[in-house]
Amino acid sequence: MTTTRFAPSPTGYIHVGNLRTALMNYLIARKAGGTFILRIDDTDPERSKEEYVDAIKQDMEWLGLHWDKVERQSERLDRYAEAADKLREMGRFYEAFETPTELDLKRKKQLNMGKPPVYDRAALNLSDAEKEALRSERGNGVWRFKLDHERIEWTDGILGDISIDASSVSDPVLIRGDGQVLYTIASVVDDTEMGVTDVVRGSDHVTNTATQIQIIEALGGTCPRFAHHSLLTGPQGEALSKRLGTLALRDLREQGVQPMALLSLMARLGSSDPVELRSDMAELIEGFDIHRFGAAPTKFDVQDLFPLTARHLQSLPLADVADAVADAGVPAELAEPFWAMARENITTLSDLKGWWELCRDGAEPLIDEEDREFIAAAVALLPEGPFNGETWGEWTKAVKEATGRKGKGLFMPLRKALTGMERGPEMASLLPLLQVIRARG
Template sequence: MTVTRFAPSPTGYIHVGNLRTALFNFLIARKQGGTFILRIDDTDPERSKEEYVDAIKQDLEWLGLTWDRVERQSDRLDRYADAADKYRDMGRFYEAFETPTELDLKRKKQLNMGKPPVYDRAALALSDDDKARLRTERGDGVWRFKLDQERIEWTDGILGDLSIDAASVSDPVLIRADGQVLYTLASVVDDTDMGVTHVVRGSDHVTNTATQIQMIHALGATAPAFAHHSLLTGPQGEALSKRLGTLSIRDLRARGIAPMALLSLMARLGSSQPVELRSSIDELIEGFDLSQFGSAPTKFDENDLLPLTAHVLQGTDYASVKDRIAAAGVPDDLAQAFWAVVRDNISVLDEVDGWWALMRDGADPLVDDEDADFIRAAMPMLPEEVDGDTWGQWTSAVKDATGRKGKGLFMPLRKAVTGRTNGPDMAALLPLLQVIKARTY
């Protein structure tokens, strides 16, 4: 059976980069009728916060990405200790005591000599007395996994055949000096114990994957099928990492982005398939094909979410947005008519606030200098009682009186009444405006 996982760290809110990983693993599991595990990577007690665990679940639920079970790495520390003991017993785990400064000097020396900046395994030459002395002087050391210095090969689900020379990679640190288990060890043990069959993650993890394959094999297990998706950039190809804090799922939700707009974009972004708005997660599952994705950096522009969200809103019925419209202050007797008028003219749901403010309070008129006399002549012709026929009657009267027609007639009137150059059909909008006749033009 197919088993996938999403393993976020509860040290902050998940963002679009995290979502891409979560979504791919979710879709693979669902398409194969398998299991999708939400695995909370909370082995760092200082940075992990329960509020972020709750937030991660809330964001995934909002998107409709349901999980089959939750695992917490903080509950599995005994299993990681067991795996560490097993590595020690087979001579694949050793303690190292270099300080960060010493490691940095070693890397610089290797680079100056034209060599890869790989840990030199000096700790392997330490005697028991040396280790005891260093523990006294410096405290406990870190624990490194001893890689077999051979080529590590696998067929990646996106990148194709990959081969990494383990001699060009430092023996990974799996346990810090303070005893904290690091991601690499926890992930290997979890993937092995939980029978994870497929892992999709960012291409920045390719080297980690190579080391983890060796670690998994050392435990006598079979490695999952790995795939590494491209990393996101900004719309101009700029690094997105510094902006990810403003691209959290929570912030996009607060800005009124529709869940299916976000999912539809992320399920196709970076693939050879066109981005198409889907109406349900089932449609996303049916159309998902990991082989269609490429390795090139993928441009993400949050503005691309706006037309997709607008399409979602155009097909959204009043009942689904009733509470949000009430929160904007729209009276119950006007709410349905209000939604019918504005839903084709908003990109995100939060824009209902601005439209209701316009209808309730009016807007500063936009009157070009060349239209000033025209507007002064036209406004007194607007009937006191306004209904669905008023716009047609009013524009006909103004046309007869001024000789204006077409865009030269309609646009100045729209701008004078709404303060905007575009918007809903004026015949439907006029009856909802509350203050037109009270204005001075």
């Protein structure tokens, strides 16, 4: 059975970059009828906060990315300890004591000599007495996994055939000096024990994947299929890393972005297929193919979400937006005709309030000097009401006959006088909703 996972750290709110990873893993699982796991990477007790765990779940529920089960790495520390002991017994795990400053000096020296700046494994030469002395002086060291210096190869679902020389990579630190288990080993143990078959993540993890493949093999596990998606950039190709905090999913929600608009964009962005607004999750699942995505950095422009949101809203029946219409102040008896009028003229649901204020309070007439006599004559012909869908046509016909005006010269001045705007909804739909018409004077 296909099993995928999304493994966010609860150290902040998830953003569009996280969503890309979550969505791809979700769609793969759902298309195969498999299992999607939400795995909370909370092994860092100082930075992990329960409020962010709740926020991650809220954001995913808002988008409709429903998980089959939740796992928490903080509840699996005994499993990681067992894996670490197994690696020690195999001679693949060793303690190292260099300070960050010492490591930096080593890297600089290697670079000056034209060598790759990888850890030199000096700790492997320490005697037990030397290790004990260093522990007394510096505290516990970090625990590194000893890589086999051979080529690590796999066929990536997006990048194609990958081959990395393990000798060009530092032996990865799996456990910090303070005992904190790091993602690299925790993820391997979890993926193996949870039967994860497919892993999609950012291309900045390619080297991590290489080292994890060796750890998986050392522990006797089966490697999942890996795919590494491109990283997002800004619309001009600029790095998004410093802006991701402003692209949190809850911020986009606050701005009125609709879930299906966001999902439709992210499910195609960076692929060879055009972005198409989908009506529901089933369409997204059916149209998804991880192999259609490319390796090149992918431009993301938050402004692209708003036309998609507008188009999505236009497709919705009143039942789907009834709460928003009511929140805008629209009486229940007017909700249906109001939504029919407004839906084509909003970008987000927050725009509904402005349209209802226009209907309820009227607008300051916008009348050009040369149109004043015409408007006065037209308003005199406007019936008292109540208005219906035929009123606009009947009134403009009468005004045309009385004044001789027609076309744009007839309709535009009347729209501006009634709404204070040069463009907007069909007047036949809007006129019956106008509670106050200030142009009557």
